[in-house]
Amino acid sequence: MTLARYFGPWTYGFVAAALLLFAIAAWSGAGSVGPTLSTALAFGAISVLVGTGQMFVIASGAGNIDLSVPSVLTLAAYVSMTAVASTGGLASIGLVTALAVGMAAGALNYAAIRFLALPPIIATLAWSFIFQSFAFNLGGEATLKPPPALMAFTTLRFLGIQVMPLVVMGLSILAALTLVRGVWGRQLLATGQSERAAHFAGVRVGRVRLVAYMVCGAAAGLAGFLLAGFTGGAALNMGDTYLLEAIAIVALGGTSVAGGQANAIGIWGAALFFNLMGTMLNMFQIQAGVRFVTMGLLILLIVAIVPRPQAR
Amino acid sequence: MAEQVLRPSSALLPVLLPAVALCVMLGAIFWVQPRAMNYFGFTLLLKLSPPLVFAALAQMLIILLGDIDLSNGAFVGMVTCIAAVFLVSSPATAALLMVLAMAVYVTLGLLILWRGLPSIIVSLGASFIWLGAAIIILPAPGGSVPGWLKAAMTWKPPLLPLPVWIALAAALLGEYLLMHTSFGVILRAAGSNPRALRRAGWSIAMARATVYGVAALLLALSGLMLSGLITSGDPNIAPSYTLLGVGAVILGGGTFSGGQVSPVGTVLGALTLSLAGSFLSFLNIPPTWQIGAQGVILFLVLAGRILLDRGKRI
Numbered sequence: 001m002t003l004a005r006y007f008g009p010w011t012y013g014f015v016a017a018a019l020l021l022f023a024i025a026a027w028s029g030a031g032s033v034g035p036t037l038s039t040a041l042a043f044g045a046i047s048v049l050v051g052t053g054q055m056f057v058i059a060s061g062a063g064n065i066d067l068s069v070p071s072v073l074t075l076a077a078y079v080s081m082t083a084v085a086s087t088g089g090l091a092s093i094g095l096v097t098a099l100a101v102g103m104a105a106g107a108l109n110y111a112a113i114r115f116l117a118l119p120p121i122i123a124t125l126a127w128s129f130i131f132q133s134f135a136f137n138l139g140g141e142a143t144l145k146p147p148p149a150l151m152a153f154t155t156l157r158f159l160g161i162q163v164m165p166l167v168v169m170g171l172s173i174l175a176a177l178t179l180v181r182g183v184w185g186r187q188l189l190a191t192g193q194s195e196r197a198a199h200f201a202g203v204r205v206g207r208v209r210l211v212a213y214m215v216c217g218a219a220a221g222l223a224g225f226l227l228a229g230f231t232g233g234a235a236l237n238m239g240d241t242y243l244l245e246a247i248a249i250v251a252l253g254g255t256s257v258a259g260g261q262a263n264a265i266g267i268w269g270a271a272l273f274f275n276l277m278g279t280m281l282n283m284f285q286i287q288a289g290v291r292f293v294t295m296g297l298l299i300l301l302i303v304a305i306v307p308r309p310q311a312r
Numbered sequence: 313m314a315e316q317v318l319r320p321s322s323a324l325l326p327v328l329l330p331a332v333a334l335c336v337m338l339g340a341i342f343w344v345q346p347r348a349m350n351y352f353g354f355t356l357l358l359k360l361s362p363p364l365v366f367a368a369l370a371q372m373l374i375i376l377l378g379d380i381d382l383s384n385g386a387f388v389g390m391v392t393c394i395a396a397v398f399l400v401s402s403p404a405t406a407a408l409l410m411v412l413a414m415a416v417y418v419t420l421g422l423l424i425l426w427r428g429l430p431s432i433i434v435s436l437g438a439s440f441i442w443l444g445a446a447i448i449i450l451p452a453p454g455g456s457v458p459g460w461l462k463a464a465m466t467w468k469p470p471l472l473p474l475p476v477w478i479a480l481a482a483a484l485l486g487e488y489l490l491m492h493t494s495f496g497v498i499l500r501a502a503g504s505n506p507r508a509l510r511r512a513g514w515s516i517a518m519a520r521a522t523v524y525g526v527a528a529l530l531l532a533l534s535g536l537m538l539s540g541l542i543t544s545g546d547p548n549i550a551p552s553y554t555l556l557g558v559g560a561v562i563l564g565g566g567t568f569s570g571g572q573v574s575p576v577g578t579v580l581g582a583l584t585l586s587l588a589g590s591f592l593s594f595l596n597i598p599p600t601w602q603i604g605a606q607g608v609i610l611f612l613v614l615a616g617r618i619l620l621d622r623g624k625r626i
């Protein structure tokens with residue numbers, strides 16, 4: 001454990017986010033930093049939630065990825081809002097439903113990978129079509145209103161600090177501890193590094209991966225539930241932006257796409273950087289096309305410069 | 313692993329599954345709608361398949377190298393925008409922009425090699441660039457394409473409908489170039505065993521640049537054909553091509569391990585997935601369930617792989 005290990009590439013996201021914050025402060029005065037940061041934190045929290053789930057799946061071995069995240073997010077938002085509406089506004093029922101939908105989706109994803117022997121990218125894609133259809137039929141074009149308690153929670157502030165990002169930060173720390181200290185976390189990383197070696201060491205590889213996919217689904221479900229509360233209801237395309245962005249922030253946050261190496265805290269740096277970048281380009285009123293190109297170039301630049309995590 | 317790839321007898325097996333899937337799909341369509349069983353019926357059923365066939369072949373080449381391209385559909389969308397904006401007014405500009413885009417595509421392929429980057433992340437970044445460039449060129453769907461392009465896509469050739477001719481030509485040419493020429497062996501080795509290729513004195517960079525270059529060319533052709541079919545450009549027309557293309561490659565017997573793909577299988581896979589859409593609209597399935605039914609079909613056709621794999625292991 002050298003110092004370089006602590007200040008590895010995963011910290012670059014935080015540095016870049018801080019630099020952007022300075023740039024925003026210099027451009028439009030120190031007063032704009034607070035609101036900008038709080039917006040970035042709130043939307044960043046949703047990205048981090050989705051990304052953390054994706055991180056567990058990606059870390060479980062090369063080729064493992066969950067493409068069904070956007071449709072699971074949308075479906076969970078619809079199902080939970082419907083459940084809330086039918087029980088007369090109980091937010092806790094919605095939370096449990098969203099988590100259950102997510103976990104079921106994750107289990108189905110893994111079942112298709114395992115029993116149909118499909119590459120994860122194809123299995124999760126096919127499921128995402130099916131989940132999307134269910135969301136279509138459940139919600140149609142209508143926007144389902146979230147319960148007041150949930151809306152209040154997502155915008156709740158304690159001593160001027162938003163609570164929702166704090167809760168997600170707590171979950172990030174929990175995820176980081178699971179990876180470093182938890183039995184399942186160690187087994188997951190072992191599986192990601194070498195499935196054969198893990199198997200011979202007595203790790204039940206299949207069960208470890210199943211849990212990874214279920215955690216990923218649950219995280220997407222929770223994100224859908226919170227996002228519905230934050231943006232005033234479930235909408236059909238609400239999950240779309242969270243697929244590519246989440247994969248990008250996981251990779252930039254220090255998780256190896258080859259598997260076996262994960263970093264839960266680094267995701268926050270990359271997510272903040274992305275959201276602040278979006279805010280800044282918006283502030284300069286830059287055209288949507290230029291914004292996409294800038295984002296793309298930044299992703300390429302960062303992956304090309306940053307040394308890769310050393311677990312291949 | 314590599315020896316098995318080079319043996320010609322194993323080349324027939326991967327084609328079996330997509331061929332059976334395609335026949336079952338066609339049988340089901342004609343059972344539901346017997347009147348579709350003629351020249352015009354086929355033309356209509358397969359109308360939108362040629363661009364998907366080419367995009368799937370491009371994805372196959374990238375998967376051949378052991379990479380994956382998540383920017384495939386965005387690139388095709390960008391080409392439709394370039395075609396719809398510049399092809400009528402200034403064909404030279406259109407050609408220049410397309411060559412430039414292809415050069416960038418090849419550069420990214422080399423960047424993946426030189427810096428040892430994960431292709432999934434690089435192509436993710438690239439997809440943002442293609443989408444952004446498309447929106448800069450054409451902010452909202454529209455524009456117009458030259459008459460010759462429209463005429464080419466609606467041409468009615470003798471004997472077989474145009475999409476069938478295109479699929480046949482693409483499959484046979486691809487199969488010949490990749491599986492039956494010595495240069496094809498080099499390209500496949502670049503995916504399955506790059507170290508052996510380097511030891512034998514070949515340049516991996518050259519092989520990869522060639523593969524990425526041909527893939528970019530196929531994507532450009534796919535975009536041109538698509539713009540001829542929809543007679544306009546749209547940045548967001550083809551995001552589904554990325555993953556349908558991957559689906560076609562896997563259905564066609566390809567694997568992600570590198571060096572193991574089948575051009576004929578990929579073309580058959582792309583036709584099958586393209587027909588799935590037509591089949592569902594014939595069945596009068598409500599639009600909200602159609603996309604889900606497509607997922608179920610993807611599972612059903614791919615489930616056949618298990619039977620095949622079992623046969624291979626014994």
